[in-house]
Amino acid sequence: MRIREINAMRGPNYWSIRRHKLIVMVLDLEEMEELPSNKIEGFSDRLKAMFPTMYSHRCSVGAPGGFFQRVEDGTWMGHIIEHIALEIQTLADMDTGFGRTRDYGEKGVYNVVFSYIEENVGRYAAKVSVAICEALIKGDAYDLEPDIQKMREIREDERLGPSTGSIVEEAESRGIPWIRLNKYSLCQLGYGANQKRIQATVTSETSSIGVELACDKEDTKYLLEQAEVLVPRGDIIGRERSLEDACRYVGFPLVVKPVGGNHGRGITVNIKNYDDALVAFHAAKEVSNKVIIEKYITGDDYRVLVINNVLVAAAKRTPANVVGDGKSTIKELVTIVNKDSRRGYGHENVLTKITINDLTRTVLAAKGYTEDSVPAAGEMVILKDTANLSTGGTAEDVTDILHPANVSMAERISKIIDLDICGIDIMTTDISKPLEETGGAVIEVNAGPGFRMHLAPTTGLPRNVAAPVVDKLFPQGTTGRIPIIATTGTNGKTTTTRLIAHMAKMKGFRVGYTTSDGVYIQNRLLMKGDCTGPASAEFVLKDPTVNFAVLECARGGLLRAGLGFKKCDVGIVTNVAADHLGLKGIHTIEQLAKVKGVIPETVLPDGYAILNADDDLVYEMRRSINCNLALFSMDEENPRIKALQKLGGITAVYENGYVTLCRGTWKMRIMKAENIPLTYGGKATFMIQNILPAIVAAHVRGISIEDMKVALETFIPSASQTPGRLNLFKFENFTILLDYAHNPAGMRALKNFTDNLEATVKVGIIAGVGDRREEDTNELGSVAAEMFDEIIIRQDKNLRGKTEDSIIKMLDEGIKMKDPNKKTTIIPSEKEAIIYAVKNAQKGSLIVLCSDVIPDALDLVMKFKDQESKGELMFAQ
Numbered sequence: 092m093r094i095r096e097i098n099a100m101r102g103p104n105y106w107s108i109r110r111h112k113l114i115v116m117v118l119d120l121e122e123m124e125e126l127p128s129n130k131i132e133g134f135s136d137r138l139k140a141m142f143p144t145m146y147s148h149r150c151s152v153g154a155p156g157g158f159f160q161r162v163e164d165g166t167w168m169g170h171i172i173e174h175i176a177l178e179i180q181t182l183a184d185m186d187t188g189f190g191r192t193r194d195y196g197e198k199g200v201y202n203v204v205f206s207y208i209e210e211n212v213g214r215y216a217a218k219v220s221v222a223i224c225e226a227l228i229k230g231d232a233y234d235l236e237p238d239i240q241k242m243r244e245i246r247e248d249e250r251l252g253p254s255t256g257s258i259v260e261e262a263e264s265r266g267i268p269w270i271r272l273n274k275y276s277l278c279q280l281g282y283g284a285n286q287k288r289i290q291a292t293v294t295s296e297t298s299s300i301g302v303e304l305a306c307d308k309e310d311t312k313y314l315l316e317q318a319e320v321l322v323p324r325g326d327i328i329g330r331e332r333s334l335e336d337a338c339r340y341v342g343f344p345l346v347v348k349p350v351g352g353n354h355g356r357g358i359t360v361n362i363k364n365y366d367d368a369l370v371a372f373h374a375a376k377e378v379s380n381k382v383i384i385e386k387y388i389t390g391d392d393y394r395v396l397v398i399n400n401v402l403v404a405a406a407k408r409t410p411a412n413v414v415g416d417g418k419s420t421i422k423e424l425v426t427i428v429n430k431d432s433r434r435g436y437g438h439e440n441v442l443t444k445i446t447i448n449d450l451t452r453t454v455l456a457a458k459g460y461t462e463d464s465v466p467a468a469g470e471m472v473i474l475k476d477t478a479n480l481s482t483g484g485t486a487e488d489v490t491d492i493l494h495p496a497n498v499s500m501a502e503r504i505s506k507i508i509d510l511d512i513c514g515i516d517i518m519t520t521d522i523s524k525p526l527e528e529t530g531g532a533v534i535e536v537n538a539g540p541g542f543r544m545h546l547a548p549t550t551g552l553p554r555n556v557a558a559p560v561v562d563k564l565f566p567q568g569t570t571g572r573i574p575i576i577a578t579t580g581t582n583g584k585t586t587t588t589r590l591i592a593h594m595a596k597m598k599g600f601r602v603g604y605t606t607s608d609g610v611y612i613q614n615r616l617l618m619k620g621d622c623t624g625p626a627s628a629e630f631v632l633k634d635p636t637v638n639f640a641v642l643e644c645a646r647g648g649l650l651r652a653g654l655g656f657k658k659c660d661v662g663i664v665t666n667v668a669a670d671h672l673g674l675k676g677i678h679t680i681e682q683l684a685k686v687k688g689v690i691p692e693t694v695l696p697d698g699y700a701i702l703n704a705d706d707d708l709v710y711e712m713r714r715s716i717n718c719n720l721a722l723f724s725m726d727e728e729n730p731r732i733k734a735l736q737k738l739g740g741i742t743a744v745y746e747n748g749y750v751t752l753c754r755g756t757w758k759m760r761i762m763k764a765e766n767i768p769l770t771y772g773g774k775a776t777f778m779i780q781n782i783l784p785a786i787v788a789a790h791v792r793g794i795s796i797e798d799m800k801v802a803l804e805t806f807i808p809s810a811s812q813t814p815g816r817l818n819l820f821k822f823e824n825f826t827i828l829l830d831y832a833h834n835p836a837g838m839r840a841l842k843n844f845t846d847n848l849e850a851t852v853k854v855g856i857i858a859g860v861g862d863r864r865e866e867d868t869n870e871l872g873s874v875a876a877e878m879f880d881e882i883i884i885r886q887d888k889n890l891r892g893k894t895e896d897s898i899i900k901m902l903d904e905g906i907k908m909k910d911p912n913k914k915t916t917i918i919p920s921e922k923e924a925i926i927y928a929v930k931n932a933q934k935g936s937l938i939v940l941c942s943d944v945i946p947d948a949l950d951l952v953m954k955f956k957d958q959e960s961k962g963e964l965m966f967a968q
Contacts, residue, residue, distance in 0.1 A: 093118070099213060142178050173220075175223050267565055515535075579665070604641040612631070692717070738755075741791065835874055
């Protein structure tokens with residue numbers, strides 16, 4: 092078996108609108124296509140022995156054991172690999188269960204689709220599942236444990252931490268979109284100009300002064316002392332020679348800790364003599380230049396969490412420990428404790444497994460123990476010198492028993508240090524009493540405190556501490572969204588996108604939009620090339636200056652990674668025609684329509700899906716939407732339009748020469764089509780079809796008819812506003828028309844326009860595309876033969892899998908099918924083809940250049956225009 096490719100979906104996609112995290116593996120079974128599972132002796136038994144937990148897989152049978160039944164009856168290896176990939180993720184504590192295996196359209200090749208929790212774990216699972224299946228086929232032994240552990244390690248390296256993850260989950264539950272901005276914990280909540288950022292539990296609204304103060308334990312302690320907050324007596328030193336005086340001033344027992352430390356690094360507690368203090372001093376110096384020598388306060392360790400100056404949770408923390416049974420060694424007791432199902436690797440479970448490391452051995456040595464010592468029955472042995480959950484500690488929720496004086500003190504401290512999210516460490520024998528009564532003290536104030544102990548305490552009530560963070564960042568009723576209009580279709584989507592963006596910009600919005608030419612922020616081109624995929628969409632949605640997004644979405648990105656957003660406010664489908672068929676497992680126009688249909692299915696319930704009522708496949712998409720429906724048509728008598736109008740719906744039609752918007756049966760004429768520059772006096776009817784969905788989108792987003800008119804009047808077909816879309820350049824003796832038409836449907840639309848243009852001779856410069864079916868390229872040539880008196884065949888820069896000769900041959904065959912005597916010249920270089928056409932142009936001729944690399948062609952044509960204006964029109968090969 093051979094893996095052809097592995098893609099990870101990260102948003103709504105062809106396979107599922109709701110399940111965004113999917114691995115799509117294209118798997119060639121090769122010789123195994125002829126060997127289903129029931130034809131391989133012992134395969135079923137070996138599978139059951141390796142994965143007994145797969146009994147829970149119901150599969151299509153719909154009952155426990157259903158998958159095993161399918162294996163016994165006979166199923167293909169792609170289906171089995173799908174289930175293995177899901178099961179090994181579950182065994183690695185990433186429980187996930189959606190999968191499907193579908194024919195790719197080639198014999199023995201399948202799309203194996205399954206869900207994942209962490210992307211790179213999913214990719215790893217895809218590869219490993221094939222290897223496991225091959226071992227099961229051969230009857231070879233296979234050790235699963237290294238793969239399970241590897242997946243856990245990948246997850247811990249890549250997952251959001253519990254604190255960041257809880258805030259993201261809370262935001263998602265409120266419909267607030269989010270984007271991860273780096274491989275760590277920096278995340279964006281909301282889009283564009285309405286975004287907020289978090290990094291762990293530090294937010295974009297957290298005071299930088301507050302963070303600096305909390306990180307400077309000397310300043311923190313000074314401010315708290317000045318405010319009459321109880322803190323331990325202490326001193327800060329930087330040199331060893333000052334240690335003895337500091338110990339004398341503070342008095343034993345004491346604590347030594349670095350000034351700038353966190354997560355318990357470099358901290359030593361309950362030091363009772365100078366020699367131990369000296370060792371602790373050097374340990375702290377490895378973390379920071381200055382070291383705190385502080386009185387050791389006896390009592391329990393408490394963490395109090397204050398958000399937006401209001402106390403929201405408190406927990407009692409206990410360091411990792413074991414309790415002796417009088418017969419087991421400390422090492423054996425740790426093994427027993429780690430069997431607790433609540434303990435896992437890293438942050439995967441409520442508790443973290445305890446590890447015995449050098450720190451543990453040092454802590455034990457201070458008490459005269461080693462890991463092989465046997466503590467007395469009932470004796471608690473502390474294994475770490477801090478109570479952090481990440482080192483195996485436990486937490487007990489004590490929020491409800493805090494004394495009001497301690498609550499008031501904590502809230503006051505958050506204001507003194509100026510932190511919106513503040514963790515306060517308190518040592519006291521009884522948190523239900525004021526610190527003054529117990530001799531307790533505030534030990535430390537933390538910026539970016541961990542939430543794990545409050546979200547899932549070992550005992551006590553879990554607290555949703557992420558909710559007040561999101562409350563602060565996004566007050567009730569706000570979601571951080573910006574308007575998103577998504578456009579898809581086979582032809583016309585770029586022009587439609589640009590026109591809507593122009594309308595929104597004229598209205599005063601700061602617009603970001605993506606096209607097949609590039610990404611624009613406020614009409615400034617910031618990324619060049621085909622930018623119609625999810626990465627380009629995210630580029631716009633990340634931009635903090637953008638408050639209105641218009642996104643062109645093509646099939647390639649949808650199939651490669653899904654959409655770059657989960658929901659949009661308006662989804663437009665211009666049309667569906669045969670294009671790119673035979674790629675990525677999409678072989679029929681119906682499958683292509685399903686890909687395009689992802690866009691209207693992602694529209695928010697109060698938004699609008701704007702569909703082409705003249706296109707059967709597009710109109711059919713209305714059945715899958717969960718939002719308002721709007722339609723457009725070039726025929727006002729279209730019965731589909733009439734039906735929606737009777738229901739009071741919004742439509743746009745071309746009637747009596749006008750581009751008209753309708754609410755119910757009421758007509759609101761926008762402009763006469765011939766007066767809209769984009770239509771070239773009404774000759775370019777396909778441009779009228781692009782205008783119709785644009786005016787509906789503008790209308791439902793609150794743009795007035797008057798503003799639409801101004802935008803339509805100022806949207807001029809040109810190299811600047813519509814590069815490569817019907818760009819007409821009039822020279823003294825000839826005219827050049829530059830257009831992106833690259834498929835039969837686009838060429839026919841272009842033909843309808845050029846048929847209305849006067850010319851002594853019409854010359855077409857065309858090219859085939861390597862990733863099209865042979866019949867599509869033939870048809871492109873046939874349409875060109877109808878359009879032009881003379882044809883120049885050039886070649887795209889990117890051959891996309893085919894040879895230059897084969898593509899030219901397919902085009903030439905298509906031309907000859909229509910007209911065997913058509914004058915045809917083959918010039919592979921686009922530049923040379925253009926120069927040849929201009930050099931040999933007859934007076935009054937029309938040269939139509941169908942280009943795929945618009946900037947290069949435009950530059951050359953503009954250069955000719957400049958030379959003509961100077962009387963220097965020259966041609967150099």
